[in-house]
Amino acid sequence: MAAGESSFKLILGSSSMARQRILAEMGYEFTIMTADIDEKSIRKEKPEDLVTALAEAKADAIISMLQNTGIIEEDAHTTLLITADTVVVYKGMIREKPSSEEEAREYIKGYSGGHAAVVGSVLVTNLRTGASKGGWESAEVYFHDIPDEVINNLIDEGIPFKVAGGLMLEHPLTLPFVEAVIGATDTVMGLSKSLTEKLIQEALFLQSSPPGIPNVS
Numbered sequence: 744m745a746a747g748e749s750s751f752k753l754i755l756g757s758s759s760m761a762r763q764r765i766l767a768e769m770g771y772e773f774t775i776m777t778a779d780i781d782e783k784s785i786r787k788e789k790p791e792d793l794v795t796a797l798a799e800a801k802a803d804a805i806i807s808m809l810q811n812t813g814i815i816e817e818d819a820h821t822t823l824l825i826t827a828d829t830v831v832v833y834k835g836m837i838r839e840k841p842s843s844e845e846e847a848r849e850y851i852k853g854y855s856g857g858h859a860a861v862v863g864s865v866l867v868t869n870l871r872t873g874a875s876k877g878g879w880e881s882a883e884v885y886f887h888d889i890p891d892e893v894i895n896n897l898i899d900e901g902i903p904f905k906v907a908g909g910l911m912l913e914h915p916l917t918l919p920f921v922e923a924v925i926g927a928t929d930t931v932m933g934l935s936k937s938l939t940e941k942l943i944q945e946a947l948f949l950q951s952s953p954p955g956i957p958n959v960s
Contacts, residue, residue, distance in 0.1 A: 869946045878941075
């Protein structure tokens with residue numbers, strides 16, 4: 744059910760165009776807020792722990808912004824905040840957004856004729872109750888050989904610097920060289936539809952939990 748037809752509002756805590764498109768495809772209406780956090784200051788050894796911690800940090804930052812403006816207190820509707828994070832894992836190493844052309848080139852050349860895993864988290868916070876539900880999913884992406892010319896064009900367009908691991912699966916330059924995706928394509932693009940829908944419903948249920956029963960993700 745779209746948010747416009749229901750008794751709750753949605754905030755997407757992300758500037759990612761792919762996440763915005765996926766949430767719209769799910770039939771939801773939403774507003775967008777972004778969190779200004781230092782992602783590099785949050786470090787975890789396991790990719791699932793890292794993306795979970797980053798989604799939580801984004802939620803905390805946005806909630807703090809909302810509390811400072813008094814929006815949460817003024818809104819009579821139940822409001823759900825969705826935050827997410829994605830990393831690429833290549834040969835056991837966590838890859839976030841590349842920080843230089845050299846790093847971007849190294850990332851993409853590594854995928855050429857090989858494969859990488861994508862780990863993505865979703866956190867849905869009920870702003871009325873403060874309770875949240877979160878989870879993560881993973882997918883594997885297998886690639887054909889990617890020509891140097893294509894890699895150069897991607898870097899010239901600045902595409903790799905916008906996404907985890909420099910990997911924008913849906914880009915017209917990248918897509919022809921994707922051999923197979925094992926798992927959900929939307930997970931690779933930054934927001935698992937099935938996980939997000941599940942967490943939305945669970946976060947809505949949390950608002951009616953009896954007193955004394957803790958709400959934990």
